[in-house]
Structures are given as structure tokens and as C-alpha cells.
Amino acid sequence: MYKLIKNPITGQSDVVINLLTNVSFPFDPDNTDYQAYLKWLEAGNTPLPADTGA
Amino acid sequence: MAYGTVNADVVQSSVSGVSLGAGNATLMKNRIINGAMVIDQRNAGASVTVSTATYCVDRWGFSGSQASKFTAQQNAGSVTPPVGFSNYWGLTTISPVSLASGDYFVAYQVIEGYNVADFGWGTANAKTVTISAWVYSSLTGTFGGSLRSSTNNYSYPFTYSIPVANTWTQISITIPGATSSTWNTTNGQGILVNFALGVGSTYSGTAGSWSANNYLSATGATSVVSTNGATFYITGVQLEVGSSATGFEYRQYQQELALCQRYLYRLTPNGTTTGFISTVGFGSSTNGFASGQFPQIMRTTPSLALDNGASVGSFAIYTTNGGNYGTLSSISINGVSCPSFYLVNLGFPSTSGAGGGQIGYLCTNVTASYSIQFSAEL
Numbered sequence: 001m002y003k004l005i006k007n008p009i010t011g012q013s014d015v016v017i018n019l020l021t022n023v024s025f026p027f028d029p030d031n032t033d034y035q036a037y038l039k040w041l042e043a044g045n046t047p048l049p050a051d052t053g054a
Numbered sequence: 055m056a057y058g059t060v061n062a063d064v065v066q067s068s069v070s071g072v073s074l075g076a077g078n079a080t081l082m083k084n085r086i087i088n089g090a091m092v093i094d095q096r097n098a099g100a101s102v103t104v105s106t107a108t109y110c111v112d113r114w115g116f117s118g119s120q121a122s123k124f125t126a127q128q129n130a131g132s133v134t135p136p137v138g139f140s141n142y143w144g145l146t147t148i149s150p151v152s153l154a155s156g157d158y159f160v161a162y163q164v165i166e167g168y169n170v171a172d173f174g175w176g177t178a179n180a181k182t183v184t185i186s187a188w189v190y191s192s193l194t195g196t197f198g199g200s201l202r203s204s205t206n207n208y209s210y211p212f213t214y215s216i217p218v219a220n221t222w223t224q225i226s227i228t229i230p231g232a233t234s235s236t237w238n239t240t241n242g243q244g245i246l247v248n249f250a251l252g253v254g255s256t257y258s259g260t261a262g263s264w265s266a267n268n269y270l271s272a273t274g275a276t277s278v279v280s281t282n283g284a285t286f287y288i289t290g291v292q293l294e295v296g297s298s299a300t301g302f303e304y305r306q307y308q309q310e311l312a313l314c315q316r317y318l319y320r321l322t323p324n325g326t327t328t329g330f331i332s333t334v335g336f337g338s339s340t341n342g343f344a345s346g347q348f349p350q351i352m353r354t355t356p357s358l359a360l361d362n363g364a365s366v367g368s369f370a371i372y373t374t375n376g377g378n379y380g381t382l383s384s385i386s387i388n389g390v391s392c393p394s395f396y397l398v399n400l401g402f403p404s405t406s407g408a409g410g411g412q413i414g415y416l417c418t419n420v421t422a423s424y425s426i427q428f429s430a431e432l
Contacts, residue, residue, distance in 0.1 A: 007389040008341060008399065014389035015399075022366075023359040023429075024386035030241060030354035032431060 002037055006050035013050040069181055069296050084303040085169050086247070087113045087313045089187075089291040091141040094128045095320050096427075101127035102362075103148070109431055111143050112314035118159040123149045123279055124251070126161075135289060136188040136222045138302070142289035145251060150282040157254040159279045160270050161288070164204075164432035165245045166353060167238035173231060173295065175245075180231025185247065186299035189214070190222045190287040191278065198250040198261070198275025201229060202268065204243030208235035211272040213261045224290075226299040232264055241353050243432050247293060251286055252279030315350040317432070320361075320425040329418040331426065334371060334400060336412040342371065343388065344398040344416050348428070351393050356428040358387035358398065363422070370419035371402055373412060381419050385426070396428060 001020065004013040016037055017024040025033040041047075065074040093112040102110065105121035111128050118124065129135075130144025145161060174180050189197070194216055202209035210232070214225040238244050250271030259265050261272035278284045290302045305313075323329025332344040360368070366382040384401035391397050400416065402408070418424055 005386050005399065008337060008343075010389055012389065015386055017386050021359065023357050025357035026355045026387060026389050026391060028355040030430075031357060033357040033429075 001048065002040065002045075003048040004050040016047060019048075067296055082303070083294045083300070084292040085165050085245075086163060086291045086293050087165075087317075088310060089289070089302070090139055090304070090310075091128060091143040091289050092307065093311055093314045095314065095318055097128070099128045101125050101130065104145075109318070109429075111141075113163050113317060113431075114143055115162050115164070115431075116145065116160070117162060118279075119157045119254075120151060120159075123147060123151055123159060130287065131285060133190065133220075133287065136224070139188065139289050142188070142190070142287045144285060144287040145278070146286075147251075147279050147282055147284045151252065151279045153252055153254045153277055153280060155254040155256045157252065157279075158257050158270050159251040160199075160248045160253065161251060161286070162246055162248045163291070164243050165247065165293070166432060167204075167240045167242050167244035170237070170244040171239035173237070173245075175232040175237040176235055178233055180233045181295050182228060182230050182297050183293055183295055184226060184228045184297060184299045185212075185291070185293045186224065186226040186302075187249075187291040188222050188224050188289050189216055189249075190220065190285070191216050191276075192219055192283070192285045193276055193278060193281060194219050195276040196272075196274065198253065198258070198271035199227075200246075200248045200250070200259075200269050200271055201232075202246040202248065202270070203232070203235045204238050204246065205236050206268045208232065208264065208266055209259070209269040210264050211259045211261045211269045213272045213275060216276075228297045230264075234264070235266070245293075247291075249286075249288060250275055252277035312350055315348070316353050317430055319348055319350070319352065319356070319428045321346070321428070322425045323418045323423055326418055326421045326423050328370075328372065329423060331369070331416045331418065332398070334414045334416050336408045336410055336414065338410045339408055340401060340403070342400045342402070342408070342414075344400060345396060347395050348393070352428065353393070353430040353432070355392055356387070356396075356430040358385070358396075359427045359429060360385070361424045361427065364424035368418060368420050368422065368424045369426075370417055371400065371408070371414055372417055373408065373414040387428075393430070398426070
């Protein structure tokens with residue numbers, strides 16, 4: 001399961017964390033964790049939303 | 055003769071455009087990183103049980119269709135390495151598998167496209183390459199492997215022989231350049247180099263020719279995974295342009311480490327409990343940031359992970375006046391991080407007492423030297 005993280009600097013949810021492995025990664029097309037996340041999304045899954053107020 | 059002089063400034067090889075010159079022409083001839091298995095940032099020589107896409111010694115990974123069938127370890131079994139080497143990478147079967155057609159168990163390295171761009175693969179001018187290594191196994195026979203494109207649909211299965219068990223054997227396989235398919239020449243996956251430890255028929259093909267298939271090994275190759283306790287050790291891996299294997303390209307330790315740090319950087323504390331990791335700026339009572347420069351430009355913006363066994367509770371925040379604001383509640387890479395520097399988000403309880411604008415440092419909170427890893431592996 002993945003969860004979005006709101007970036008306190010940009011104000012955007014531009015980081016994802018894999019809650020099973022505790023690995024976080026940015027929205028970078030060359031990042032292999034992000035590539036795996038995109039495949040997970042393509043399979044119809046949805047990440048948990050970012051916490052509000054972060 | 056034992057020693058001779060070539061009276062020329064350039065010795066042209068049989069491969070067009072490949073020559074040895076009066077300068078240091080063999081520098082970086084080996085496109086494999088950590089081919090001598092010297093660098094082991096993740097495990098420091100410890101044994102790990104491997105599953106799919108597990109990185110072990112630096113740059114070397116293991117992938118299996120079933121988890122927990124092998125252990126992997128730098129210098130597993132403590133045998134004497136081949137002359138001239140100090141380290142090797144060892145894999146040992148801990149749970150034997152009777153191979154089904156779709157099974158695969160391979161040790162591999164993915165070479166970044168930038169480092170093989172001169173091969174000219176995918177063009178009519180594709181260069182011939184030779185892969186060489188020292189291998190050792192408790193089994194004998196014909197073993198397999200392959201080179202494969204990042205598109206997963208073009209591969210060259212190869213075989214090599216280990217005639218004597220538990221004895222180092224030097225192998226060499228020459229592979230004609232691939233004139234077809236698409237090969238990455240930038241920071242993506244260039245060439246996948248596989249050494250098979252047991253591969254089913256779906257991923258096995260005829261050795262000795264390029265094929266528009268995802269082959270990881272050669273048909274009929276020895277299956278290490280099928281024998282409990284079987285071992286496969288390897289070192290001195292070299293992939294070079296040309297139709298002959300040349301002497302292994304030794305690199306200085308720091309040089310090899312720097313090459314590895316493009317793909318993995320560990321932010322390591324200077325000790326265990328309260329071991330300093332990074333300076334921290336407090337944004338508010340509940341969050342802060344740690345930042346720094348990577349020692350090498352990483353392949354791409356990396357992921358952040360904690361060492362095996364560590365959790366956010368393994369780390370703490372201290373202020374510069376020694377006040378302990380307790381363990382972390384969260385840690386993640388910040389979206390503005392890039393290949394040259396990192397920015398890490400830190401969260402801590404609202405009861406921390408810290409305030410925006412203060413500074414402190416991130417440190418370990420347990421009696422273990424846990425690191426924060428930045429990974430940009432392929």
C-alpha cells in the first residue's frame with residue numbers, strides 16, 4: 001500500500017511512501033520505485049491520501 | 055617471450071575503432087561496476103536471504119520467481135578467492151526448487167546506458183563484446199546466462215563450463231554486437247547481464263545467438279536452485295569491447311566506491327546511540343528538514359529507505375544545546391530532492407517542544423549504527 005506525502009516546501013503531494021517497505025520516492029520517471037508505483041496505479045489501485053496540514 | 059615492446063603508438067585491434075594507445079588506453083574498459091565484489095555497502099559482509107530484485111554486494115542483484123530460496127553474501131563460505139582477488143560474491147541454495155517452466159533465479163547486474171553507449175548496439179556498427187569472470191560451484195556442468203535489453207524482448211543466451219567442483223574456473227564468452235532492438239544509451243537500463251542459477255523453459259533459449267525473446271539463460275543449463283546447499287560463487291566479472299578477454303581491470307577502492315555511490319549512498323552515523331547523521335532545521339513543532347550534498351551525482355533522484363531492521367523510532371532529533379526532542383514519527387524524501395542533493399522531511403510529536411527556526415541534528419536512537427539509504431539503482 002502506498003501513501004501520498006504532502007511536501008511542506010512545495011505544498012504539493014509530490015512524494016509517495018510504500019507503507020510496507022518504508023521506502024519513499026519522488027515523482028521521477030527514472031526512479032525504479034516510482035516506475036513500480038505507476039504499474040500499481042495502472043492495475044487500478046489508489047494510494048492513501050496525504051495527511052492534511054502537513 | 056616474457057616481455058616485449060611494441061614499436062608503435064597505437065595497436066589496432068580487430069574491432070574497428072578499438073585500439074590500445076601509448077596512453078592509459080585500458081582505463082574503464084570494464085563496464086561492470088564492482089566486478090571484484092569489493093564494495094558491500096548494504097550488508098558489510100553479512101548474509102541475507104534474497105527474493106525478487108534484492109541488491110546484495112553493490113550493483114549486483116538477485117531476482118527469483120520464488121522468495122527465500124537463496125542466501126547471498128560477500129565471501130560466503132570463506133573459500134580462498136582466485137589469485138589476485140580478495141573478495142567474491144556467493145549464493146547458496148537454502149530451499150531446493152524443482153523448476154517449473156516459469157521459474158527463474160538469476161544473479162545480475164544492470165549496466166547503465168551511458169556506460170555502454172559506445173557499443174553501438176541496435177545499429178549496423180554494433181561492437182562485439184566479451185564477458186569474463188571467475189566462477190566456483192559445488193556443482194559441475196554447463197551453466198548458463200544471458201545478456202538482455204532493457205525492453206525485455208531481445209537477449210543472447212550463453213553457456214560456460216565448470217568442469218571441477220569447488221574449484222575456481224576462469225570463463226570467457228564472446229558475444230557479437232546486437233544489431234537490432236532498442237538499447238538505452240542514457241541513464242536508464244542499458245544491458246542486463248545475467249548469471250543463471252536455475253531458469254525454466256519459458257525464459258531459456260538456444261545459446262549462441264540473439265533472439266527476440268526474454269531469455270535469461272540457455273536451454274539445459276545447470277540448475278543451482280535444484281540442489282539444497284549448492285553454491286555458486288563469482289568474482290572478477292568484466293564486460294569489455296573486443297573478441298578476447300583481457301586482464302581484469304583493477305580499480306582503486308575509492309574509485310570503485312565512487313562508482314557505486316552513483317546508485318546507492320548511505321548516510322551513516324558516527325557510532326550508535328546519538329550517532330550524528332545530519333543537521334536539521336525545525337520548520338515547526340512537528341516537522342523539520344535534513345539536507346546535504348551527495349558525494350556523487352546520482353543516476354536519478356533517489357528513493358529513501360532505512361537499513362534493514364531500522365524503523366523511524368531508530369532515529370531521534372537533538373537540538374544543538376543537547377535537548378532531546380525524542381524519536382521521529384516519520385521520515386521521507388522531499389520532492390525537491392535531486393540527483394545532486396537531498397532534502398529529507400522529518401516529523402516528530404507535537405509534544406517535542408521544538409520551535410520553527412531552531413536547528414539541531416538527526417541521530418541514532420538505538421545501540422545500532424543504522425543508516426539512511428538513498429537508492430537510485432536500476
